[in-house]
Amino acid sequence: MSRFLIISNRLPIQLNLTEDNIEATPSVGGLATGMSSVFESFDSLWIGWSGIDRNTLTEEQKERVDQALLKEKCIDVQLSQEEVELYYEGFSNKTIWPLFHYFNQYVKYEEDQWQAYQDVNRKFADVIAENMEGVDRIWIHDYHLLLLPELVKKRFQDATIGFFLHIPFPSYELFRILPWRTEIIKGMLGADLLGFHTFDYERHFMSAVRRLLGYDININEINLPQRIVKVDNFPMGIDYDKFHNAALDSQKRSVREKSEVRKELERYYLLYPETRFIISIDRLDYTKGLINRLEAFEYFLQNYPEYREKVTLVLLAVPSRIGVEQYQQMKSEVDEIVGRINGEFSSINRVPIWYFYRSLPFENLVDLYNYCEIALITPIRDGMNLVAKEFIASKSDGRGVLILSEMAGAAKEMSEAIIINPNNKPQIAEAIKKAIEMPLDEQIERNTVLQKRLKRYNVRKWATDFLNTLDKVRQNEQKYLVKKLTERTKVNILEDIKQSKNRIFFLDYDGTLIDFRDNPQHAKPDTELYELLDNLSENPSNRVVLISGRDKSTFEEWFGKKPYTLIVEHGVWIRPAGSDWEMIEQLDDSWKDNIRSSLEFYVDRTPGSFVEEKNFSLVWHYRKTDPELGLNRAIELKDELTSLVANLNLEILEGNKVIEIKNRGINKGRAAQKVLQLNPAEKIVAIGDDWTDEYLFSAIPSEAVTIKVGMANTLAGYKVENYEEVRDFLKRIAAIS
Ligand code: ADQ
Numbered sequence: 001m002s003r004f005l006i007i008s009n010r011l012p013i014q015l016n017l018t019e020d021n022i023e024a025t026p027s028v029g030g031l032a033t034g035m036s037s038v039f040e041s042f043d044s045l046w047i048g049w050s051g052i053d054r055n056t057l058t059e060e061q062k063e064r065v066d067q068a069l070l071k072e073k074c075i076d077v078q079l080s081q082e083e084v085e086l087y088y089e090g091f092s093n094k095t096i097w098p099l100f101h102y103f104n105q106y107v108k109y110e111e112d113q114w115q116a117y118q119d120v121n122r123k124f125a126d127v128i129a130e131n132m133e134g135v136d137r138i139w140i141h142d143y144h145l146l147l148l149p150e151l152v153k154k155r156f157q158d159a160t161i162g163f164f165l166h167i168p169f170p171s172y173e174l175f176r177i178l179p180w181r182t183e184i185i186k187g188m189l190g191a192d193l194l195g196f197h198t199f200d201y202e203r204h205f206m207s208a209v210r211r212l213l214g215y216d217i218n219i220n221e222i223n224l225p226q227r228i229v230k231v232d233n234f235p236m237g238i239d240y241d242k243f244h245n246a247a248l249d250s251q252k253r254s255v256r257e258k259s260e261v262r263k264e265l266e267r268y269y270l271l272y273p274e275t276r277f278i279i280s281i282d283r284l285d286y287t288k289g290l291i292n293r294l295e296a297f298e299y300f301l302q303n304y305p306e307y308r309e310k311v312t313l314v315l316l317a318v319p320s321r322i323g324v325e326q327y328q329q330m331k332s333e334v335d336e337i338v339g340r341i342n343g344e345f346s347s348i349n350r351v352p353i354w355y356f357y358r359s360l361p362f363e364n365l366v367d368l369y370n371y372c373e374i375a376l377i378t379p380i381r382d383g384m385n386l387v388a389k390e391f392i393a394s395k396s397d398g399r400g401v402l403i404l405s406e407m408a409g410a411a412k413e414m415s416e417a418i419i420i421n422p423n424n425k426p427q428i429a430e431a432i433k434k435a436i437e438m439p440l441d442e443q444i445e446r447n448t449v450l451q452k453r454l455k456r457y458n459v460r461k462w463a464t465d466f467l468n469t470l471d472k473v474r475q476n477e478q479k480y481l482v483k484k485l486t487e488r489t490k491v492n493i494l495e496d497i498k499q500s501k502n503r504i505f506f507l508d509y510d511g512t513l514i515d516f517r518d519n520p521q522h523a524k525p526d527t528e529l530y531e532l533l534d535n536l537s538e539n540p541s542n543r544v545v546l547i548s549g550r551d552k553s554t555f556e557e558w559f560g561k562k563p564y565t566l567i568v569e570h571g572v573w574i575r576p577a578g579s580d581w582e583m584i585e586q587l588d589d590s591w592k593d594n595i596r597s598s599l600e601f602y603v604d605r606t607p608g609s610f611v612e613e614k615n616f617s618l619v620w621h622y623r624k625t626d627p628e629l630g631l632n633r634a635i636e637l638k639d640e641l642t643s644l645v646a647n648l649n650l651e652i653l654e655g656n657k658v659i660e661i662k663n664r665g666i667n668k669g670r671a672a673q674k675v676l677q678l679n680p681a682e683k684i685v686a687i688g689d690d691w692t693d694e695y696l697f698s699a700i701p702s703e704a705v706t707i708k709v710g711m712a713n714t715l716a717g718y719k720v721e722n723y724e725e726v727r728d729f730l731k732r733i734a735a736i737s
Pocket residue numbers: 028029030031033034166167236281282283316317318358359360361365382383384385386387388390
C-alpha cells in the first residue's frame with residue numbers, strides 16, 4: 001500500500017503531560033493549521049519534533065507519549081535541549097528566519113548553530129529512512145529543513161520528494177550574504193518539486209540557482225546533470241468551509257451557548273453601538289509589524305480625534321519563540337506602546353486597545369473574526385498570511401473590511417482589500433478611516449469576490465495541486481530516465497561494437513569530452529583526453545571524428561598532428577586524418593561586417609561577453625556575464641538578429657551560453673553525412689551535448705548509437721550525465737580489440 005509522508009519541524013499536535021494523563025492539542029501557526037486539514041484526508045504519517053524533551057521523562061511517560069503520537073499518526077524526531085537551542089532557536093530562527101524576511105540586522109552567523117542545523121536535518125533523514133516502507137511520496141515543509149531534500153534523495157534516489165517553503169525566499173542580493181548559501185540551495189534541489197507561495201519568491205530562488213550553480217533553467221524547470229527539478233508557485237489557501245460554517249453556526253447560537261468572547265463583544269456593542277472593532281491577530285513576531293501597526297493606530301487616534309470614542313483595537317498576540325532574544329525585546333516594546341496609547345486615549349468607560357497575549361481556541365478565534373468589522377494586518381514581510389484569509393472566510397454575511405500589507409504574500413491574491421505599505425503610518429490611518437466609512441454594499445462587493453476565490457482555491461485544492469504537480473514531475477522524469485544509458489545497455493553496445501571491424505565515432509568536443517570553462521580557450525585537452533583519443537584511434541577498426549563548432553586554428557593547434565578526422569565550424573571545414581584542411585562547401589563571408597557591429601554593441605552593454613570570429617561564422621559568448629543579464633541580452637540579440645539574418649541567408653544557432661550566426665544549411669549533420677558517403681561505416685556512434693548536435697543525431701542512419709550528454713530533450717537514443725561518463729564509456733570502447 002502506498003503511503004505519504006509529511007515532514008515538518010513541529011508536529012501538528014502539542015502534547016501536554018500531566019502526572020497521569022496526556023492531552024493532545026493542535027499546534028498554532030500557519031503550517032500546522034493549514035496542513036492539518038489535508039493530513040486527515042490522506043493515508044499519511046507526519047514526522048516532526050513533538051516539543052517534548054524525552055530526557056526529562058520516565059520510561060512509563062515515554063511509552064505514553066509514543067502511544068499518543070501513534071494515535072495521531074505522528075512520529076517524533078527526538079531532539080535534545082541543546083539541539084533545540086542551536087538548530088531551532090539558533091540557525092532556523094536567528095539566521096534563516098530574519099534573513100529570509102529581510103531583517104538583516106538580526107541575522108547571526110554562528111558556526112556551531114550551522115553545524116547543529118546540518119546534524120538535525122540528518123536526524124530527520126534517519127527517521128524518514130526508518131519509515132520508508134511502502135512510501136511513494138514525501139512532502140517536506142519549511143525553512144527548518146532546507147537540507148533535507150538532498151539528504152533523502154541521496155539515500156533514496158527513487159523517492160518522490162516535494163518541498164514547500166512557507167516563508168519568503170529573499171532576493172539574491174540578500175541571500176548571497178549567507179556563508180552557507182550554496183549548501184542551502186543544493187539541499188533544496190534534492191526535491192523533485194519546489195513550491196513557493198508567490199511568483200516573486202520563485203523568481204528569487206531561480207536567480208540564486210543561476211548565479212550560484214549556473215544550471216540551465218528552462219522557464220520553471222532546472223536542468224541538473226541527473227534530473228530535472230520543477231519550481232512553481234502555489235499560494236496556500238485555508239480550510240474555507242471550516243471557518244465560514246463555524247461563523248454561521250456561531251451567529252445562530254442561543255445566548256447561553258455563545259462563547260465568552262462573543263458575549264463580551266455583544267455586551268459592549270449594546271452599550272456603545274457606534275463602536276467599530278478592529279481585529280489584529282498574529283504570532284508575536286517582529287516580521288508581523290505589530291509595532292508599526294500600533295504606532296499607526298496611535299497616529300490615527302491623534303489625527304482623527306472624531307473617531308477616538310468609536311474604535312477599539314482588539315490586539316491578539318500569540319506567544320512565539322520566547323527563547324529568542326528579539327522576541328522577548330519585542331514583547332516588552334509592545335507592552336510599552338499599548339500602555340502608552342491606552343494611557344493617553346482611555347476615558348473612564350473606554351480603553352482603545354484590548355490586548356491579549358495568548359492562544360485562543362478555534363471557536364473564539366472565529367467569533368473574533370466574525371464579530372470585528374475591520375482586520376488590520378500589517379506585516380513588514382510575510383510569506384503568505386493566513387489570518388487575512390481566515391478573516392474574510394469568517395465574514396458570513398459578507399460585511400467587513402480587510403486592511404492588508406502589500407508585503408504579505410496574500411496581498412497578491414487579495415487586491416480587493418485595502419492594500420497599504422506597513423511603514424506608511426498616514427496611509428494606514430487613512431485606510432482605517434476609509435474602512436470605518438466604507439458603505440456596506442461596497443464591503444459586500446469586495447468580499448464576495450474574495451470569498452469566491454478563497455472558497456475555490458482552498459487548502460485542499462492547494463495540497464492537491466501541489467501533489468498532482470509532483471506526480472506529473474515524476475512521470476516526466478520517468479520519460480527522461482527511459483533514455484538513461486544503463487550499465488546493461490552499455491554492455492550490450494560494447495558487445496555490438498566488438499562484432500564490427502569498421503566503426504566510426506563522431507564526438508563533439510565542449511561539454512562532451514571536456515567540461516565548460518569561462519573562457520573557451522582554457523578548455524584545452526588534458527593528458528587523459530589525449531591518451532583516450534589516441535588509444536581509441538590506434539585500433540585500425542576505429543575512425544575517430546571530432547566534430548565541433550570550434551574554429552579551425554584552435555583545433556589545428558590542439559589536434560593538428562593527431563590521426564583523427566577534424567570537422568570544425570559546425571561543418572564548414574574538414575581535415576581528414578593525415579591530410580590538409582578543406583572546405584566541405586564553398587561559402588561566402590561578406591555578411592560578417594553587417595552582423596559584427598550588432599554583436600559589438602551587445603559586448604559594450606554586457607560586461608563579460610565577447611565576440612569570437614571564425615572563418616564563416618560570428619559567435620557572441622555570454623558564459624562569463626551576470627547570468628540573468630546574459631540571458632536577457634541573448635533574447636534581445638536574437639530578436640534583433642532575426643530580421644537581419646533572413647535576408648542574408650544566414651541562421652542563428654543557440655548553443656551553450658553562445659549565440660552563433662552562420663551560413664544557413666551548414667551543420668554537423670550534413671558534414672557527418674558527407675563523411676559517411678565517402679567512407680561508409682558499419683557501426684556508428686555519435687555523442688554530443690547541445691542542440692547543434694541534434695542535427696548530427698537526426699542525419700545519421702537510425703541504427704547508429706546516439707548519446708546525449710545531459711538531461712534535456714533530445715533525438716538521441718540515450719543520455720549520459722556528464723563528460724566524465726562519456727570518457728569512462730569511451731575508455732571501455734578503446735579497450736575493445
Ligand atoms: P505564520 O507566521 O504562523 O505562518 P499565518 O499565516 O498568519 O502566520 O498563520 C497563523 C495561524 O495561526 C493562523 O492559522 C491563525 O489562525 C493562527 N493563530 C493566530 N493567532 C492565534 C491565536 N491567538 N490563537 C489561535 N490561533 C491563532 C507561516 C508563514 C506565513 C504563511 C504560513 C503558511 O510565516 O507567511 O502564511 O506559514 O504557509
